Amino acid sequence: MKKSTKALIAGGIGVALLVGGAGTVAFWTDEADGGDGVITAGTLDLGTPAGGGWEISHAGDGSGTATAPVAFNPESDQIVPGDILTYAQNIPVTLEGENIAAQFDGAIDVTANGADADTALAAALEKEDLAATDISGATGDLSFDNGKLTGEGTGNVEVTTTVKFPWGTEGQYNPAKLGSLNFAVDYKLTQVPGN
Amino acid sequence: MSARRAVFAAAAAATAGALLLGGNATYAAWSDSAKSEKTTITAGTLAAEITQSDPASVAMGEGASAGIFPGDNSKGIIPGAQGQRWTYTVTNSSKSAVTANVALKINGSVSNATDYAAIRPYLKATTKVGATTTEIPSSAFTASGFQHTVKLGDKLAPGKKATIELTLSMPATVTNSQGQKVDVAVELIKHRSATTDAQKIFTMENSASLSQVGQP
Numbered sequence: 001m002k003k004s005t006k007a008l009i010a011g012g013i014g015v016a017l018l019v020g021g022a023g024t025v026a027f028w029t030d031e032a033d034g035g036d037g038v039i040t041a042g043t044l045d046l047g048t049p050a051g052g053g054w055e056i057s058h059a060g061d062g063s064g065t066a067t068a069p070v071a072f073n074p075e076s077d078q079i080v081p082g083d084i085l086t087y088a089q090n091i092p093v094t095l096e097g098e099n100i101a102a103q104f105d106g107a108i109d110v111t112a113n114g115a116d117a118d119t120a121l122a123a124a125l126e127k128e129d130l131a132a133t134d135i136s137g138a139t140g141d142l143s144f145d146n147g148k149l150t151g152e153g154t155g156n157v158e159v160t161t162t163v164k165f166p167w168g169t170e171g172q173y174n175p176a177k178l179g180s181l182n183f184a185v186d187y188k189l190t191q192v193p194g195n
Numbered sequence: 196m197s198a199r200r201a202v203f204a205a206a207a208a209a210t211a212g213a214l215l216l217g218g219n220a221t222y223a224a225w226s227d228s229a230k231s232e233k234t235t236i237t238a239g240t241l242a243a244e245i246t247q248s249d250p251a252s253v254a255m256g257e258g259a260s261a262g263i264f265p266g267d268n269s270k271g272i273i274p275g276a277q278g279q280r281w282t283y284t285v286t287n288s289s290k291s292a293v294t295a296n297v298a299l300k301i302n303g304s305v306s307n308a309t310d311y312a313a314i315r316p317y318l319k320a321t322t323k324v325g326a327t328t329t330e331i332p333s334s335a336f337t338a339s340g341f342q343h344t345v346k347l348g349d350k351l352a353p354g355k356k357a358t359i360e361l362t363l364s365m366p367a368t369v370t371n372s373q374g375q376k377v378d379v380a381v382e383l384i385k386h387r388s389a390t391t392d393a394q395k396i397f398t399m400e401n402s403a404s405l406s407q408v409g410q411p
Contacts, residue, residue, distance in 0.1 A: 046229040054234075061409030078239030078292050081407060089231055102225075109230075121238050165238070170406060177240040185231040191224040 042097025042152070046189050050156070052089035058082050061167045081173050085163045090156040091187050093149060095142060099194030101150045104157055106130045106187040113180055121179030124168070130161040130185060148192065161185050239292025245403035248282040255364055272396075274317065274379035275367020283359045285403040287351035294352045295405035299359050302402070303341030306395035310386045314396055317369060317379050323360040324348075340397050350408055
């Protein structure tokens with residue numbers, strides 16, 4: 001076979017090899033691994049509430065000025081119609097995340113112990129919503145405004161809960177005499193959009 | 196990146212997008228909760244206590260100077276000469292948690308309707324709290340009995356007590372509607388008795404009432 005023919009045949013095969021059966025093309029490739037990228041999530045955490053403090057003032061029938069608040073010891077002191085009880089507690093919070101924001105809220109949990117007087121007392125009390133008033137010891141960018149936490153950091157949300165024993169009409173709350181109830185507060189931190 | 200890796204990456208991204216969008220555009224937000232310690236709150240009480248003494252005779256009006264000498268054991272009302280006194284002690288129990296306003300509620304029901312009807316126009320009653328004596332209005336003596344509420348005015352702190360004297364009497368004489376002086380004893384001669392046991396006018400069931408002081 002002539003060299004030219006061989007060359008032509010070789011070139012044709014080579015071309016055939018290059019163009020392929022369905023028009024594919026063989027081109028060079030290479031790979032390299034990028035560096036390790038660790039993605040971590042932030043957090044939103046409520047710590048264990050620190051011991052709270054009770055205070056009591058007395059408004060009576062509302063005809064005069066309420067007394068100044070004084071310390072109230074639930075183990076030894078008793079409430080009567082016209083009393084206003086406040087419970088102050090600090091709640092540790094931790095927020096981490098580039099766009100983290102959270103709403104602080106809570107609910108008062110009052111349960112009677114079963115006796116008729118207990119039930120009457122639980123029904124008599126006016127449970128006002130708790131108020132998250134401020135934040136103390138904030139670190140990082142953590143800030144607090146009207147119940148909303150923004151920015152990363154830790155701190156203590158200061159919460160005040162108010163419970164009132166109404167004056168009522170004469171004898172209205174007699175069934176609640178010597179009644180007792182269990183009081184607690186459920187705190188909640190819920191993420192809200194950071195934008 | 197190889198074509199195969201590119202396809203996997205695209206599929207993963209599409210899946211992640213589906214998870215984020217969800218079924219009704221909901222999204223999963225973080226939350227956490229905590230509970231305060233449990234505290235037991237107890238209500239106080241307000242409790243009234245009352246004691247009543249046996250009736251005592253009280254010398255009134257002319258008495259001996261009019262020649263009237265009640266018997267040693269006589270406790271009944273003698274017009275113009277002797278009244279009958281009941282003493283009540285009202286206590287704001289030491290178990291009470293509040294200071295209270297005090298009232299004595301007098302409730303007398305008729306024992307003998309005929310005697311009471313005859314005696315009723317002449318009956319008088321006073322209360323004495325401390326050094327203050329107050330006359331009870333005659334309107335307190337109704338056809339059904341004797342009802343009146345005595346408000347003490349003073350407040351009682353827990354553990355404190357107050358004493359109220361209730362004295363019932365009749366005058367020696369009254370002036371009738373014709374302007375004539377009437378001897379009460381003579382008018383009631385058919386309704387007299389030497390002892391209280393024999394001639395009850397009405398039966399009293401009195402009670403103490405405490406109400407929590409309103410002003411702080």
